[in-house]
Structure formats: structure tokens, C-alpha cells
Amino acid sequence: xxxEEALHQLETIVSKMEQGQYDIDELxxxxxxxxxxxxxxxxxxxxxxxxxxxxxxxxx
Amino acid sequence: xxxxxxxxLFELNSLVRxxxxxxxxxxxxxxxxxxxxxxxxxxCYMELVQKEEHxxxxxxxxxxxxxRSSWALIQPHFEHVTGQPLHAGMKVMLKVHAQFHEAFGFSxxxxxxxxxxxxxxxxxxxxxxxxxxxxEGVFDLQRELQLPLFCLRIAVISSEGAAGYGxxxxxxxxxxxxxxxxxxxxxxxxxxxxxxxxxxxxxxxSATGTALTSEDTEPTAPFDCVVIxxxxxxxxxxxxxxxxALAENVAQFPLPIITGIGHDRDECVLDMVSHQRVKTPxxxxxxxVDHAQQVLLRIDHAEQRIAFLxxxxxxxxxxxxxxxxxxxxxxxxxxxxxHEARIAQLQQRLAGAATRQTDKGQSQxxxxxxxxxxxxxxxxxxxxxxxxMLQQRATSLDPSLLLKRGYSITTLNGKTVRKAxxxxxxxxxxxxxxxxxxxxxxx
Numbered sequence: 001x002x003x004e005e006a007l008h009q010l011e012t013i014v015s016k017m018e019q020g021q022y023d024i025d026e027l028x029x030x031x032x033x034x035x036x037x038x039x040x041x042x043x044x045x046x047x048x049x050x051x052x053x054x055x056x057x058x059x060x
Numbered sequence: 061x062x063x064x065x066x067x068x069l070f071e072l073n074s075l076v077r078x079x080x081x082x083x084x085x086x087x088x089x090x091x092x093x094x095x096x097x098x099x100x101x102x103x104c105y106m107e108l109v110q111k112e113e114h115x116x117x118x119x120x121x122x123x124x125x126x127x128r129s130s131w132a133l134i135q136p137h138f139e140h141v142t143g144q145p146l147h148a149g150m151k152v153m154l155k156v157h158a159q160f161h162e163a164f165g166f167s168x169x170x171x172x173x174x175x176x177x178x179x180x181x182x183x184x185x186x187x188x189x190x191x192x193x194x195x196e197g198v199f200d201l202q203r204e205l206q207l208p209l210f211c212l213r214i215a216v217i218s219s220e221g222a223a224g225y226g227x228x229x230x231x232x233x234x235x236x237x238x239x240x241x242x243x244x245x246x247x248x249x250x251x252x253x254x255x256x257x258x259x260x261x262x263x264x265x266s267a268t269g270t271a272l273t274s275e276d277t278e279p280t281a282p283f284d285c286v287v288i289x290x291x292x293x294x295x296x297x298x299x300x301x302x303x304x305a306l307a308e309n310v311a312q313f314p315l316p317i318i319t320g321i322g323h324d325r326d327e328c329v330l331d332m333v334s335h336q337r338v339k340t341p342x343x344x345x346x347x348x349v350d351h352a353q354q355v356l357l358r359i360d361h362a363e364q365r366i367a368f369l370x371x372x373x374x375x376x377x378x379x380x381x382x383x384x385x386x387x388x389x390x391x392x393x394x395x396x397x398x399h400e401a402r403i404a405q406l407q408q409r410l411a412g413a414a415t416r417q418t419d420k421g422q423s424q425x426x427x428x429x430x431x432x433x434x435x436x437x438x439x440x441x442x443x444x445x446x447x448x449m450l451q452q453r454a455t456s457l458d459p460s461l462l463l464k465r466g467y468s469i470t471t472l473n474g475k476t477v478r479k480a481x482x483x484x485x486x487x488x489x490x491x492x493x494x495x496x497x498x499x500x501x502x503x
Contacts, residue, residue, distance in 0.1 A: 007402070014406050017413035024421045027414060034410050038403055045399050052392045 003044045010037040073162035080166075084158040087171065091153050095121070097146045102128035104135070104146070108154075108168070124156060126170035134173050141175035142182065147251070153177035182302065189304045189329050198311040202335040205316045208284045209355050211348060212239050215267075215283040215315070217260040220245040224291030224322065224341035231345035237352045242283070248290040248321070253300025257288065258309050268315065283315055287348075288330070289341035290321040301330040310334055320344030463494040 013034045016022060022030050067075070095118075096107035103125060110120040126134060139145050146152065155172035193199040214232070218225040220243065232239040244260035247253055268281040288310075300306075301321060307329045310317055316335035320343055321328070331337035338344050459469060469492045470477045477483060483502045491498045 007406075010403075010406050010410075014409045014413060017417065018409060020417060020420070022417065024417070027417050031410065031414050034406075038407055038410075041399070041403050045396060045403075049392065049396050052388075056389060056392075 006037045006040045077160040080160045087157045094150045104131045123167035125167050138175045142178050151181040201311050211284040213284045214241045215264045215286045216241050216243050217246050217288045219248045222291035224289050228341040228345045235349040254303045254306045286317045287344050288319045301328040307333050468493045
């Protein structure tokens, strides 16, 4: 999954949750999903950052 | 028939001679046009003529002679000043005295010729040609042309084998530039100059014309310019270069024409209408070499400038690149921070929303559970009350109480007998009292 797509899904979950659109049964499941998406986004961000740093170091 | 005294021709001519010798004693300056000039054994024989203005009809004609002794002095001076020898059609001012010879007839003996008069007349004629060229609008045409940048293919009009042509070619060859020349031979002296040069120009033009029509796309003429040169040497006849027809041909020629026809006096018409004029063939070569060198310099300069500008641009771009490169790490970390903040915010919102949702559930449960106890109590109370009521009612219906009050209950086969008619004789009935039972038989 692409970073933006993951972020978009995450935002959807958060706004639905804020509007109280999930019932209690769904809540935990969606929270679990949200945490997965957060981890995905973070990982991608970290990976991109370290790659960029590597590239910049090479150029120097 | 009376005897007439007649004279011999000699006697008559002697009379004429005497008259002329006695009356025309002095010398005269006379203006006339030369109808014919020829030299013989060092003497110069001329036919003088005066034509009526506009009609050109001769109105006076005479022989003139210049003896060798005078001619030897007059000729070099005249040719030096005018730049040309005596020739037919030339206007001259002659110092003459009359001579009549019984055997040879009348002739004017020339003792001097004023070259400045002829010069003035030539100048007037040149002016006339110039006026006509200007009227035709062709006088400046050549000067409006430009030598091509790469002016290397030269059509040369010159007399074959002339020293000037050799010098010209040698100088071009020694320049190191890739000049190529093609000679279009022409007579460069005397009366045939006009015709001969025009023919040469026509040959060059037709070579150019063929090239222009044979190529479909970019037409390339075989020549970049024309050079008309004449080997220097002593002052020679320049009159051929001062004709209207030649000037018209040169002026309207599509390629630039450079003249180097070597003469010291005032420029001739050919020089005036040509693209550029120089004095000698070597000067013409020098001009072409100089032009090529100028172009080479321009190219060198342009090359240097291109190199300089390219380096400058590269330096500018490199600086910009460095500046951009320098901004990248900050931008990357900024982007990362922003994304992290966004994720953190989402996470926070998530936690908040989830907690709120569970809290809401919790409070609903709390609310419900709070309601549950009183409700059950109420239900229990109601049941208990109902039970009590039922108990009361049950109590009030207890048959033992009736038995206590003295009532008894009669049963038949275990069933309460409420009507006497329900019994028939012989039935065994049981009567129950407060204390004990009695069995009886109905009668």
C-alpha cells in the first residue's frame, strides 16, 4: 500500500470514529486497523528518510 | 575661242599656299573632335571633325598632322595627364598652324595638345554617364550588395597572362585561405574593353544563373564575388572603362564586383559603380584576404564568447544547484516532521475518538445498570404485593374456617355436594366437620 493511500484510510477511520459511526463491536477492530496503518506510515517515512540521507551522503 | 590663260595645278596650289602663308601666319588653339587617329613612322595623323550639336552631322572637317619631333614630346605628356592615348571620338584642344602643300593639300600642323581640355571633356562625359546611371537608379546598386561572409570563390576578369593576374592569384594562394579563382579572360586595354568585359560578365552570370536554376532547394552560385583587375604597368588607355554600357552591366550585376584596374588619376566610372575599388590587383587580393581574416576573427571572437558564456552559464547553474542541494536536507526533515506531526495528530484523534466511544458505551451501561436495581426492586415489590394479595384471598377461602364456625362439607366420591338433588338414595356420602368425618347413606 502506498503511503498516501494508507494515510487516507487512516483519516477515514479517525473521522468516522469521531463521528461515532462505529459500534462497540467494530471499534476495537477499526482501532487495530488504524494502528496498523500508523505503523505502515511511520515505517515508510523512516525508510524514505534514511534513504534520502544515504543518497545525500553519497553525493557529498 | 579666245586663248585663256590657264594655270597649272601647281601654280594654282602655289597661289593658295602664298595666300595661306601670308594671311594665316599665326598659331591657333582649336577645339575639335578626333574622327580618326593613326601613327605612321613616328608622325601622328589625325582627322578632325566638328559635329552639329544634337544631330551629329559634321559641319567642319580637316586633316591635322603632328610631326615626329613634336609628337615625341606631346604624346607622353598627354597620356600621362589624361590616362589614355588619342583616339577617335576624343575631344581635343590643339595648337595648330596652317600648312598648305601643293602636293599634299591643306592640313593643320599640330605643335601642342592641351590635355586638361580633354580631361575636362572626359570628366564631363563621365558626369553625364553618372547622371544617367543615377537616373536609371542603378548607380548605387553594387554598394548595396554585401560581400558574403565566406567570400572565397572568385571570378576574375583580367587579361590572360597579365602580371597583375599572376600577382593576384599568388597573393591569394599565399594567404592560407581556401580561395579558388576562375579566370574569365578579357581585353583590358583599347577599344574592345567594354565589349570584352561585358562578355566576361555574361559568362559569369550564366554560370551563376545555371546554378541558381539547377538547384531546387538552396541555390548556390559558383562564385562569391567578381574581381576585375588589370596589370599595372605604364599609363594606358582607360577610356574603355568609362562607358555607359559597361557601367550599367557592372552596376546591375548580382554579385559584388571589386575593381583593381590600376590607375593613378581620378577614378573612372567603372570604379564608381563597383562594390569596392582598389588601385591594384595585389590590393584587390589584400582586400579579399583581409575580409577573410576579419571573418575568421569574428568566428574566433564568437567562439571565445560562446565558450565564455557557456562557462558563465554553467557556473550560474552550478551555484543554483548547490543552493538547491543545500536546501534539500532541511526540506526533507521538514517534510518528515510534518508527516510525523500529521500521523501523531491522527493517532491522538484516534485515541480520543476511541476513548470517547468506549466511554459513551460505559456511561450507557452505567446508566442502564443504575436503573436496573430500582427496577428489579420495584418488580419484586409488585410481585410480593401480588403474592400477599393472593395469600389474603387464599386465606379467606380456607374451608377449615367455615368448619370452625360449625359448617360442614358433604362429599360424594370425593366431590363436594352442593345440591341435594345430586344425591340419590343409597349414595354413601361423607360429612366432614371441624373435627372428624361421618359417613352416611342417603334414604
